[in-house]
Amino acid sequence: MNQKECKFYSGGLRGAEATFGATAEKYGIEETTFSFEGHKLARDKNVTILGPEELVKGQVSMDIVSTKMGRKYAQAETLKKVFQVIFHMINSGFQVFAVGFIKEDKTVQGGTGWGIELAKFFNRPVSVFDQDKNQWFTWKGTEWVADEPVISHKTFCGTGTRNLSDEGKKAIEELFARSF
Numbered sequence: 001m002n003q004k005e006c007k008f009y010s011g012g013l014r015g016a017e018a019t020f021g022a023t024a025e026k027y028g029i030e031e032t033t034f035s036f037e038g039h040k041l042a043r044d045k046n047v048t049i050l051g052p053e054e055l056v057k058g059q060v061s062m063d064i065v066s067t068k069m070g071r072k073y074a075q076a077e078t079l080k081k082v083f084q085v086i087f088h089m090i091n092s093g094f095q096v097f098a099v100g101f102i103k104e105d106k107t108v109q110g111g112t113g114w115g116i117e118l119a120k121f122f123n124r125p126v127s128v129f130d131q132d133k134n135q136w137f138t139w140k141g142t143e144w145v146a147d148e149p150v151i152s153h154k155t156f157c158g159t160g161t162r163n164l165s166d167e168g169k170k171a172i173e174e175l176f177a178r179s180f
Helices: 016-026 052-056 062-069 077-092 110-121 166-179
Strands: 007-010 030-035 047-049 095-100 126-130 135-140 143-146 155-160
Touching (some): 016 095, 016 166, 030 077, 077 110
Parallel strands (some): 030 047, 095 155
């Protein structure tokens, strides 16, 4: 894979997304950061501000999100917009990488989990570095399987926890090193 042909998408938040973005930049990969008016970013490279018409394309009932994720989410307007941004990230980047925590019910903790569920729903290749287990896992059918993924598609997205561990940061850096 030639990194000059790749495009990377994220939401530019602190932690995993900012680290994915900085690492993509180090490798010379074109980056797009999706956001909405008034949202504070840790990384603001090539930001695309999504207006109301674009955001609505990623709109989903918070009841559906809560049911799918097996936990309650507030009806806050900002949280709805974050989930709408996640839709645009996943829809733009074919392959999906995340750093976070895989739960017993096979979902991923927090807002990251919604992105992972969308990736599964869209039948996208998706891998998660679990910070509790310090290992990468790739979704295969109905299970998370231990793996050492590589970036193998020209468009990909990186997301994850804002509380990135040193091991999570190293996992992102090693993902790029293995891939390019």
